[in-house]
Amino acid sequence: MAPLNENQLNQKKAERKEQIMRAALKVFADNGVKLTKISMIAxxxxxxxxxVYHYFDSKDEILYESIEWGTEENRATQVFNDLNESGKSPLEKIKAFTQFAFSESDRWVTQSVFRIMQHLNETNGLPDHINELVNNAGQFYIEALSPIFREGQKFGEIIQGDTEELLGIYLTVLSGIMADDPSFWKENTEWKVEILSRMISAR
Structure with a gap:
């Protein structure tokens, strides 16, 4: 078997690094940052x-690069494009997004990044560069969900009040659930999401 040339070697290294980052996203999403160990990712x-240490110096570096890669790869805008083109009412869109956040999905990279964001919202003492990445990613979801919440308030589906504050409460609840035990939500998800949605429903 002929030895690999430089381009082939670089491609193989890139594929192996992506393999580790994909695994890291799943492990961080399932276990949270504090409980994740390098051995679990490996x-x-x-x-x-x-x-793993050949490609990354620390768990923080794996976390940062995996989120950065995942944010580029996840095409999260497509999730909201699909919701906005679905013909669903605003409340139904929020229910669909909530179910997406908790359920197994073929868009697992997008879902994992979102779940990690919620874990990190409950984590103190993060390095500044990770905080900045989390804040930027979090802002995307705020900007994507805000119009849906405002539309729901306009049509009387969602309770009135400060939209940003209401959205903040909704995301805080998601964060708390994911930081506690997201596996609980993988069974009877639709029914549990229905109960959760009553927190913001005006009906």
Missing amino acids: KEAKVSHGL
């Missing part, structure tokens, strides 16, 4: 513990 990626 196991999920099906690589050795030492190989």
Whole structure:
């Protein structure tokens, strides 16, 4: 077998790094940042513990680069484009997004990044560069959800009041659930989302 040339080697390294970042997103999303260990990421990626350190110096570096990669790859705007083109009412769009956040999905990268954001919202003492990344990603979801909330208030589906404050409460509740035990929401998700949605429903 002929040895790999430089381009092939670089491609193989890039693929291996992506393999680790994909695994990291899943592990961070499922377990939260504090409980995640390098060994867990290595196991999920099906690589050795030492190989992870060949590509990353620390857990913080894996977290940052995985979120950065995931944010670029997840095409989160497509999730909201699909919602906005779905013909659903504002409240139904919020229910659909909530269910997406908790359910297994083929858009698992988008979902994992969102779930990690919620974990990190409950985490203190993060390095500044990770805080900045989290804030920027979080702002995207605020800007995407705000028009849906305002439309729901306009049509009387969602309770009145300060839209940004209401959205903040909704996202805080999601953060708390994900930081506690998101696995609970994987069963009977639709029914649980229906109950949760009553928090903001005007009906």
